[in-house]
Amino acid sequence: MSHVAVRHLDTSAADFEAEFRRVQHWSAETDHAIEQRVAEILDDVRERGDAAVLDYTARFDGLQAESMAALELTRDELKAAFDAITPAQRDALQAATARVRSYHERQLQASGLSWSYRDEDGTLLGQKVTPLDRVGIYVPGGKAAYPSSVLMNAIPATVAGVGEIIMVVPTPKGEKNALVLAAAYVAGVHRAFTIGGAQAVGALAYGTATVPRVDKITGPGNAYVASAKRRVFGQVGIDMIAGPSEILVLADGSTPPDWVAMDLFSQAEHDELAQSILLCPDADYIARVQTEIDRLIDAMPRRDVIRASLEGRGALIRTRSMEEACEISNRIAPEHLEVSSAEPHRWEPLLRHAGAIFLGAYTSESLGDYCAGPNHVLPTSGTARFSSPLGVYDFQKRSSLIEVSEQGAQTLGLIAAELAYGEGLQAHAQAAEFRLNR
Amino acid sequence: MSHVAVRHLDTSAADFEAEFRRVQHWSAETDHAIEQRVAEILDDVRERGDAAVLDYTARFDGLQAESMAALELTRDELKAAFDAITPAQRDALQAATARVRSYHERQLQASGLSWSYRDEDGTLLGQKVTPLDRVGIYVPGGKAAYPSSVLMNAIPATVAGVGEIIMVVPTPKGEKNALVLAAAYVAGVHRAFTIGGAQAVGALAYGTATVPRVDKITGPGNAYVASAKRRVFGQVGIDMIAGPSEILVLADGSTPPDWVAMDLFSQAEHDELAQSILLCPDADYIARVQTEIDRLIDAMPRRDVIRASLEGRGALIRTRSMEEACEISNRIAPEHLEVSSAEPHRWEPLLRHAGAIFLGAYTSESLGDYCAGPNHVLPTSGTARFSSPLGVYDFQKRSSLIEVSEQGAQTLGLIAAELAYGEGLQAHAQAAEFRLNR
Numbered sequence A, B: 001m002s003h004v005a006v007r008h009l010d011t012s013a014a015d016f017e018a019e020f021r022r023v024q025h026w027s028a029e030t031d032h033a034i035e036q037r038v039a040e041i042l043d044d045v046r047e048r049g050d051a052a053v054l055d056y057t058a059r060f061d062g063l064q065a066e067s068m069a070a071l072e073l074t075r076d077e078l079k080a081a082f083d084a085i086t087p088a089q090r091d092a093l094q095a096a097t098a099r100v101r102s103y104h105e106r107q108l109q110a111s112g113l114s115w116s117y118r119d120e121d122g123t124l125l126g127q128k129v130t131p132l133d134r135v136g137i138y139v140p141g142g143k144a145a146y147p148s149s150v151l152m153n154a155i156p157a158t159v160a161g162v163g164e165i166i167m168v169v170p171t172p173k174g175e176k177n178a179l180v181l182a183a184a185y186v187a188g189v190h191r192a193f194t195i196g197g198a199q200a201v202g203a204l205a206y207g208t209a210t211v212p213r214v215d216k217i218t219g220p221g222n223a224y225v226a227s228a229k230r231r232v233f234g235q236v237g238i239d240m241i242a243g244p245s246e247i248l249v250l251a252d253g254s255t256p257p258d259w260v261a262m263d264l265f266s267q268a269e270h271d272e273l274a275q276s277i278l279l280c281p282d283a284d285y286i287a288r289v290q291t292e293i294d295r296l297i298d299a300m301p302r303r304d305v306i307r308a309s310l311e312g313r314g315a316l317i318r319t320r321s322m323e324e325a326c327e328i329s330n331r332i333a334p335e336h337l338e339v340s341s342a343e344p345h346r347w348e349p350l351l352r353h354a355g356a357i358f359l360g361a362y363t364s365e366s367l368g369d370y371c372a373g374p375n376h377v378l379p380t381s382g383t384a385r386f387s388s389p390l391g392v393y394d395f396q397k398r399s400s401l402i403e404v405s406e407q408g409a410q411t412l413g414l415i416a417a418e419l420a421y422g423e424g425l426q427a428h429a430q431a432a433e434f435r436l437n438r
Helices: A016-024 A032-048 A050-061 A075-084 A087-111 A147-160 A178-187 A197-206 A223-232 A257-268 A283-299 A303-313 A322-332 A344-350 A365-370 A406-422 A426-433 B016-024 B032-048 B050-061 B075-084 B087-111 B147-160 B178-187 B197-206 B223-232 B257-268 B283-299 B303-313 B322-332 B344-350 B365-370 B406-422 B426-434
Strands: A007-010 A115-118 A124-131 A134-138 A164-168 A191-193 A216-218 A246-251 A275-280 A315-318 A336-340 A356-359 A396-403 B007-010 B115-118 B124-131 B134-138 B164-168 B191-193 B216-218 B246-251 B275-280 B315-318 B336-340 B356-359 B396-403
Touching: A007 A016, A016 A322, A032 A050, A032 A197, A032 A223, A050 A197, A075 A178, A087 A147, A087 A178, A087 B087, A087 B115, A087 B124, A087 B406, A115 B087, A124 B087, A134 A147, A134 A197, A147 A164, A147 A178, A147 B406, A164 A197, A197 A216, A197 A223, A246 A257, A246 A322, A257 A275, A257 A283, A257 A303, A257 A336, A257 A365, A257 B426, A275 A283, A275 A303, A275 A322, A283 A303, A283 A315, A322 A344, A336 A344, A336 A365, A344 A356, A356 A365, A365 B396, A365 B406, A365 B426, A396 B365, A406 A426, A406 B087, A406 B147, A406 B365, A426 B257, A426 B365, B007 B016, B016 B322, B032 B050, B032 B197, B032 B223, B050 B197, B075 B178, B087 B147, B087 B178, B134 B147, B134 B197, B147 B164, B147 B178, B164 B197, B197 B216, B197 B223, B246 B257, B246 B322, B257 B275, B257 B283, B257 B303, B257 B336, B257 B365, B275 B283, B275 B303, B275 B322, B283 B303, B283 B315, B322 B344, B336 B344, B336 B365, B344 B356, B356 B365, B406 B426
Parallel strands: A007 A315, A134 A164, A134 A216, A164 A191, A246 A275, A246 A336, A275 A315, A336 A356, A356 B396, A396 B356, B007 B315, B134 B164, B134 B216, B164 B191, B246 B275, B246 B336, B275 B315, B336 B356
Antiparallel strands: A115 A124, A124 A396, B115 B124, B124 B396
């Protein structure tokens, strides 16, 4: 038993707002030195292609190769990795894949199909939805190499019908993560290269003689990768720029407190900057969660990280009511939001901003992280105010369809011409007027 | 009659690929001086708020104001502008608004609603779709001030159910565009400020004492605005970064050639960098379009811009077939794609990448620009490979919903624990195991 000094806050305290702002504060300050370095690497990759990528891979990853071809992992190598892991791991990867695929297929049906209609004058209007031709998936190497992230990035792309999925994963000093390669095999990655950093982002964005240019790059990475993604945005599509991971638990006191303590740990163990927050109107329950935290911490292999995260960025917040807890949750817009309540459907309608909402005591965040079905790539750092989980829609794009009938052109032409003249765009107006039957 | 020297290409010519690359080339080079200046402006706005915005507005727009409140346009002022325009303009704005709203309501129904289902073990999975709380719409001032853009940005936001829409529009030397204000009134803009540039983007992204912080910023702007949007991305959401406008006309020779010539003009009149391309397998038809271009140019008020655009970036390309024309169109991924053919539905399935597809001779791009219904904010510069028209979905975000049943937790817990141990995340594993009934 060793005390973990998590910050305790109370919404009825006079200094709550100031304390809360301190908890919320996290600044992804732009590092100009990194920006400058990344700009140089990207320019070099655009200029020299494979040769530049090989140089940086030797320098940063300590991995020498004669050619980019030597850094490609064949489908046979991915399959060999899959065959080499334990049967239990194979089963778990396949079960997770099946569930994640099934959820994303529902997503495709619910919001990812083309549609059209004709209005009364015979004009056809609609939207055609098509998959991206080719995407790149960035998978971090080293300690944060997560096979589950390979599934979560690749599966929505396969469900969308993307023609080719290219994975890049750095393998410092040539060390490969067998589970990552196995996951790539199961998830349907088409090609894979053991490259990383800004140079891998550049290779995917511009294309090299060996690495084909992609249309979009998804997946998390370090500060160099994030800066490179931001810089190539426009040239290719990107997903969100990820910040530290967060969990917020809304508790009414009905869940066993050790479950909640472990859920807070599961976020904190990611890294020191991860944030775990409990919101609860019941002071006694908060005390019991604190007791469980203190009781459970010593047995955790990653206790140092967990402690640093909980003491540095965590908080146990007593609220006046569950309603107030929901309001504070909306201000935070957390990545993961557990509604650990006996009546989760009472509170869910009050929750406007969150990456994923986990309802009820049995829904630990970790079930969602791996295999419930929904994606675990979620908006962080309050960006759930305006962005969404990674999904099939990220691997599709839409084209408007318009077919104006001869009759429709008569009414629409007059409106368009009026507005076009108002904007001083006479060719626009005349193009509409040419279609009028006079 | 004065000859416009549009580039003529032929896909069967030996130098076609080189010529085509020259036509395609357009580089949005990053201007480091602008980047640096924008970074300073944004820092200053974050630091000093209203005072900084007032300073820059005085300096860049020549508009002195005592306070930010003095730069707010009230709903009464917007209504007064609407009342002051001509009845024909009022009717046209309202008719366009009704049609654009109707299309976007279909879009909401087709792909913007929440959904959920329960699997066989009682686990609920789904996605909750909610509108953004508050968005900012950037409307350029000066010569590119388009009331239609106000409609196209604001209407999808209102259909999505956004709580508050804030418009910013610079008014250099205080000159207001009555049609822009009238459009803001009709489209349902809630608040409007006469500020622009990087300082307006900063005010919306960070909030000031007077300008509320928004969750997303949409709308086109100059290089400063584009750079500022890129820089605040993450802090707030942004839409795409717009490049020059483009039209590509796929013609089988069945459309009157003067209609096609005027459609090419309607893109070219936007600015010198706009691009108009014709793809057609019929050399005679191309010659007739060239004749119409030469015949029509002198009567166009914006003939100098049209000529500069067509001669600098335009092309009339003879292809071997309509199929080949479709393939080239996919390589270009144009913003606007007219299928000016007697059998548009024969070619439409071959077209994978385009912002909007205009089918048949009667569907001039300009009808779509103003009032057919679909949005005219479209991906430019080949970004239709991976991005979509502005839509209701840009003003919504999604939250995953997961409610694992007690029974579901028993199977999911084993899978999650296996994968979590494989990733070295023991708290994740134990959080799942705590839910197992042992």
